[in-house]
Amino acid sequence: MRGFFRTRLPQESIRGCIPYPKANKVYSSVKFVICPQNAGDRLTQRTYEILASGGLIVTNDTPEIRRWFRPGRDLLVTSSEKMTRSLIRKYARQPGACERIRRNAVRAAAPHAYVHRAQYILRVLRKRGILQRGRGGTGLRNGRGAGPQEGWIR
Numbered sequence: 001m002r003g004f005f006r007t008r009l010p011q012e013s014i015r016g017c018i019p020y021p022k023a024n025k026v027y028s029s030v031k032f033v034i035c036p037q038n039a040g041d042r043l044t045q046r047t048y049e050i051l052a053s054g055g056l057i058v059t060n061d062t063p064e065i066r067r068w069f070r071p072g073r074d075l076l077v078t079s080s081e082k083m084t085r086s087l088i089r090k091y092a093r094q095p096g097a098c099e100r101i102r103r104n105a106v107r108a109a110a111p112h113a114y115v116h117r118a119q120y121i122l123r124v125l126r127k128r129g130i131l132q133r134g135r136g137g138t139g140l141r142n143g144r145g146a147g148p149q150e151g152w153i154r
Contacts, residue, residue: 005081027055031098032076032088035059043068051075051109054102056091058084073101074108 125131
C-alpha cells in the first residue's frame with residue numbers, strides 16, 4: 001500500500017492476509033476495498049473476486065480498468081491520495097449510490113467467472129481444430145493428454 005498512499009495508514013486499518021474461503025465475506029461487508037492494480041495493462045485477480053463478492057472497489061485509474069468496467073457504475077477510480085480521500089468521504093455519505101455500485105459490480109464481474117473463461121477457451125480450441133467434440137479419450141486432436149485428469153475435456 002505504500003506506493004498508493006504517501007500518508008501512513010493506521011495500523012488497525014490493515015488486516016493482513018485473509019483466509020481465501022472468508023475473503024468474499026470480508027469484501028462484501030466493508031464499506032470500501034482499496035484495490036491497487038499492479039500494472040496498467042492487466043487487472044489483478046483480486047479485482048474480479050472483490051467485484052463478484054459485491055465489494056465496493058476504489059482502484060487506480062488504468063486503461064484496463066476502463067476497458068472492462070465503467071468507473072462510477074461498477075467501481076470507483078482514483079489517480080491520487082487526495083482524490084481517494086475525497087471519493088471515500090463523498091460515497092460514505094451516499095449509501096444508496098454505494099449499493100447501486102455494489103449491485104452493478106456483481107453483474108459486471110459475472111462474465112469473467114472461471115466457468116465463462118473455461119467455456120471461452122474450449123470454444124477457441126474447438127474453432128481452431130485443437131479440440132474435437134464427441135471423440136472419446138481426451139478429445140485432443142492428437143489423442144494425447146497429460147494424464148487422467150484431462151479425460152473430462154471433450
